[in-house]
Amino acid sequence: MNKTCISLAVLASLSNISFAEEQAATPSGQVDEVIQVKGRTFVDYNPDSASGAMRSPMEILDTPQSISVIPEIVMDEQLTSTLGDVLLNDSSVSAGSTKWNRQVFNLRGFEASSGSGYLKDGQQVWSHFVHPIEILERVEVLKGPSSMLYGQSAPGGLINMVTKKPTYHTVANLGFDTDEYGSTRFQGDFGGALNESGTLRGRAVIVKQDTNSWRQYQDGSDNSRDRALGSFQLEGDLGNWGMLNVHYDITKDKAGIDSGGWLDDDGNLIGGKDRVWDMPWAYTDNEIQNYGADLTIYLGSDFQLKMGANHQLFYRQRFDSLPSASSYNVDPNTGVETYTISPFDREDDWQYKTFYVDLTGEAQAFGVDHNLLVGFNGVDYFYQTRRDRGAAMTITPGQPLPPAPDLDFNTVDKGVPSEYIYYGVYFQDLMTLNEHWQVLIGGRFDQYRQDINESGDGLGDSDTFLPRFGLIYHPSENSSIYANYSESFEPNTIVTDQDDLNFGKNLDPELSKSIELGAKVELFNGGLMLTAAAFDIRKTNIVLTLDTENPTKPEETITLQDGEQRHRGFEASAAGRLSEKWFLMASAMTLDAKYVEHNLYQDNTPIDAPKFSANAWARYLMSDNLAFNLGMVHVGERYANLENTITKDAYTRFDAGASYQWKINDYQMDFRVNVENLLDVDYLDGGSYSDVTAGQGRYFKASVSMAF
Template sequence: MSLLSRSFKVSPICVAVVSALSLAPAVAEEAAAEAVSTTNIERISVTGRSFNDYKVGSASGAMRGDIDLMDTPQSVAVIPDFVTDEQLATNLSEVLVNDSSVTGGSEKWNRQVFSIRGFELSSGSGYLINGQQQWSHYVQPIETLQQVEVLKGPSSMLYGQSGPGGLINMVTKKPTTETIFDLGFDTDEHGSTRFQLDAGGAINEAETIRYRTVLVKQDSTYWREYQDGTNQERDRWLGYLNLEFDITDDLLLSLKYDHTQDKTGIDRGGWLDSDGDLIGGKDIIWDQPWAFTDNTITNMGADITYFISDDWKVKAGFNDQQFNRQRLDSSPSLMSGSEDPFSDGYYVSPFDRYDDWQHKTGYIDFVGNFSTGGLDHQFLLGANMLDYYYGQLKESGEKKQVVMPGQPLPKPDLDYNNDETLYESEYKHYGFYVQDLITINDEWQVLAGVRYDEQKKEGAGNNSYAVSPKFGVIYSPAANGSIYVNYSKSFTPQGIVNNDEDASNGMNLDPEYGEQYEIGTKWELFDGSLLLTGAVFDITVSNVTVQQELETPDPEGNIYMTTQEGEQRHKGFEMGAQGQVSEQWFMTGSMMYLEAEYVTSASDKKSLDGMTPVDAPEWSANIWTRYEMTDNLAFNFGAIYVGERFANTSNTVTKDGYVRFDMGAAYTMDVMGSDVSVRLNVKNLFDEEYLAGGTTTDVTVGEGRHFGLALEAKF
């Protein structure tokens, strides 16, 4: 019996499949009444353009090209910047709440962790910028983004090393021929400020040289407090520039540069006791007030496109990412066997650390359309590469110094700049792929693709190889609807355990391999302005890497142990809606049901057999709407539901489910010929207390009622 057929034994999934697919006859009947013939369907093409501000017609990352979402046999969610601007989003976490298949994890050390369909994304292989892998060990600058694409399920056939849950592809803003000059400012009740400039246009009269630039200055004050009464703060500066040159009518060159400087105090999150309650309340930060992370990230890249003919083109690109970080950390932890730091104190183990990541990526794609024997082909042949380097310097202070709450430890005299502590790791990754989307007739399409990967590291036995196939079939019973099935595999090299508190520190990990079966459906209603989607998935991963928290530290003081054993199986269904419902009403929303568990050896005393991964809720859902009262006044309403989740791999500590409601209003006016808008948003309208992502030692504490005010002027 196949994995897909076994998934139908779960009754909620059966209900979802029947409900989703039952749309087909109803919508097909509606379409048939308007069509001259149901046997000669003409697809309404929406490639590369939006019907409205809430709905996007294509996702460039899903098929490595601007192919219609209706012709993509895969579940994909596209979140446009219009929606996230309405929500006053300031980071990627606030963007991805718009897709319920994505759940947030820990946010310690000024970075954000996410899972898709219950599988955690790797910093090195889970994120793309314009289709190229990005080292995402920091808070991504969303002000430069045109849209965020959530590519669900294995995408190794196109991108090589990547997780089984999917990928996040961030698409940056492009140069424009039309002159734009937007100024923005937003603030909140804590005194945080953010200034933005977004400008673009043609540089010369012939419009053959165009630009787009974004500048951001942000100073944030957070609501949680250090034990000396001060608040965590963040100081961030961002600069982005994209230049396009029409060298000839057939040759296009694009140059990109961005630089981020981001310094913030450290808040590793809250501690949970054995009952799942916050120790010390929701406001307290256990890190010392002198702890900080200071990130410097620079990306320099170029893309060139040559149009060989009307049907064929070749694209090539390169990106060099330099990421440097200093982290002066106090590394707080509970004393062994204690859940009362106010009586027993807690440990502080300070260190000063410098990290140097270098990510060089490149690709070349041949893309073309042709016909053979009455079949139409959308063909892709390509290769990409990744050259990765990591270096670390570190000086540690005295470990496990006992401190009492309210009595901060003085800043230690540490200096990471000591070559004797140098740790280095590097590898090179190559991949070659071919993909063909074959249109047989107006009702049937077939997708077939395969990839070969090779990752090379120094040392015998450290190389990894993989072949990743992908296969899909699309059936279109009507011009506005499709039903698809797909099969795909993932390949995820794991590297070396690099954690001084892990008993497996230094262990070389084997790759993880994933396999997915998916069936889904997509329908466009109201003349194509509203997109409805549904999908059922079954994903199995072998050779799973798991970091377990030890019940008590081992004799060497380690509190974690990383192992690779057994399988991890996630199955469930998801639904989504995005677009325009009526002349004044727009909405985007989704929901997901997920069954996730480890399948491991029962003979292992630390077996996770039958356990659910951390931060994998059974149910999750979200909605965000816009209602336009007049041409100048609009109201927004949103809600986010995240179900009950486990906070540790042994499933002994549970975080309660929660619902968060948000509201907003915006008014636009003409001031001296310029459009000026004022927006007021309230997040967590009913002041719900909740715990977001993270484990028992680094849980993110949900903020209470939060007010945001923004001004924007378009010249």
């Protein structure tokens, strides 16, 4: 690491806090007054509202659902660079595989699907990549089924990423961070009014990141990642009757492939935690673009109509060596290790179009206050791929590695496109009966259509009605007790993978039902939010795609559909201010997850579903300018295979950090240094026995930022 990196590592920054001219706006977007705010040192951990759970901003106490909100200040303090770093702050989320430069997560033990588990400003996005978090102001984890409002989704919940919006005040922040491996990230965040009246506003975020992995390839070369991000939003008031927001962002992300480690029958990493089975010439090259618009129309003081659309273009080239865990062998006489790789060059083209129309407002009828939502949303999906395969090769660790084969996907015809469209209409009414009681009722009618053959004949249709009921009791104005019933569905397509033994089979939808009981209370004048929830979720028509472990065809899989899953558990969390000097974000979850009816895995537990997990992140304010942080992540024992014969041990990891803020004339400098895995614990993170992520040892990160 060069001298600049070393000097920066001595210092640290907490967050990009700018001097701002805060302006209050009326619902029509007109500026009423300007309030000068300067030098606000540290902000709170406890956002008191969330937009995702009810499709509109709603106080958490008035939401009959468990929600976790991770604000930007926590992301800044932890120097997070991926969504996985952010979600460590919620114990109901467990990590899965990180191979192919993407991240997989489980909510309450259920995997969040790439196509239906993630929202960006309330619209579903395709998620076969590492989401850029630099454009986010917070992340909301919506627990339990949410299909009534969003359509197809997993029963464990949804991850809603809320982006930074254009501001009336001036935002100008520059940041740089690094780590002990020489990784670097440069950030810029700029925004504010673009005309004197403030009716036209903009926001731009730019990022350039170069990451060096702590794991090297077998020939000693580095595994690196090169990422660039540009995000732009323009927002304008349309007189007194509306507001228009248009947005565009592009991410280019190229990285070497590290598909993870392999575990033996005792749960130990074969070859140690440093071995990478992939070839140094393997890589993924992603380009993701999002563009769209949102229009808000004010219908008087009580109602508004909001509509929008987003088009996501996701292009990926994957030049893969595809090492096979099932082919690994040790010669009993010589002790020589061998395994096979099956290289290919692959092109993937996803297009993901989303759209919605929401009418929201408040009304009174029959002596009851109604918070109403009527809406329509959907997804139009397109996917096409082609792949040029190479011959299988045998690899002997410690011997010279083969060069990259001569492969080019352009020499292969494109496959038959996979397309579907689904859409739904929904209604929701949160009725306030009196100061103590609220009732939520809602329902959605959803339709799913897909071409199931090349000619387009024989549309695969499914119609679904999903109800939602909630009851909230407020013992006091700062507390609530709730009960919630909700359902979710995940329509399945035909099996499109030609390497699957059930290629062409039409799959039935997966259905889920959930009951949740919970309580919430705000303490210290709203400074601290405490929540607790017990849940019972049942899922039927489970789809499992399994490796056949055929050593001559390592890419071969089989997709099966059978049985019922039942996940029951209890979770609790705390977020906010304990005193003038202490701040805390913490959570814990116990989980009993099982296949209660299944031909293959009766009474077994899904992969990466720990029985107990917990986390905490605390800040202590030594002074107005100096702060210290201490964090903890505990993940219980988990299974690494569906047969439940291979386990990953429980672990507890501690992190620490310090930050200092320094004002120089009209500039504010923020410095931060963090130490992750302070006690250098050896552990295994998410993933199965054939793609497990090895936990990183103790390492240092540092940043400096300037606001002006």
